[in-house]
Amino acid sequence: MKKVYKERLFRIITGAIAVMVVTAGLTSCGPAAEETEKTIVAVTILPQAGFVEAIGGDKVEVVVMVPPGASPHTYEVTPTQMAQLSKAKVYAKVGSPVEFELTWMDKLIAVNGAMLVVDCSEGIELIESGEEHHHEGEAEAEEHEHEGVDPHIWLSPKNAMIMARHICDGLKQVDPANEAFYEENYTAYTEELTELDSELAAELSGLANRKFIVVHPSFGYFAREYDLEQIGIEQSGKEAEADYLVRLITEAKEYDIRVVFVSPQFSRQSADSIAREIGGEVVIIDPLGKDVPENLRNIKEAVKQALENNG
């Protein structure tokens, strides 16, 4: 009899402990626990944050290294960002290569060696720049376009799909429980981008004039995709030399180019002076918009208008 009593008491106690554990678990299931459950993904630039959110939805929290308004060619990481980065499960790098990553990637990995590093550029055919509109005496080319590669890979729907694919694979690897969720979102996102690609191709196909001028040449992949020609005012990430500007103005007049594009992250001084020379106007397009499909549509609209209105 005594033994049975003891066993019953033991069961009651263990039962009570189990209840306490469960309750403790429940009480910590407030907003705080929910936050920690999200997979923290670090990215270099805002367009990648757009990709991560499209694929990861409410299962992820994104940390962007190069904040809005800053340039990935020059930005320096803050201590706060280093602290945020230490909690990241994945780092999606552009990989094209962008100066920010060339300068900082090793240091970021040193802060958080456990995070999975995903290279978004894998499988993208990189543009060897500096071939067109390249002039003698520009030995500093490597400074911006590292070894002659155009790093701005994210501004084409096809490239965006590849980048999103890498991000999807990375999320599945660190959070396999939500694999189906990520795949579903990826499929929906690629459908959107495929549709957008056809739309852009159709709308940009009929233009007679296909050259556009931009201060910082970030639209090389966009131009390649739709058979347009980007003419950069900056040469190898540096302000243009006077003789180059003279040639550029002559060319603009020859092709009846009436718009000079600038990006919010860069000075518009050279754009203003060229616009004055050619009797044209300055129009802003942003290479770093977070919502890539929406931004590509805006860029298409601006470029189309500019090319329709010239001549």
Ligand code: ZN
């Ligand atoms: Zn750039």
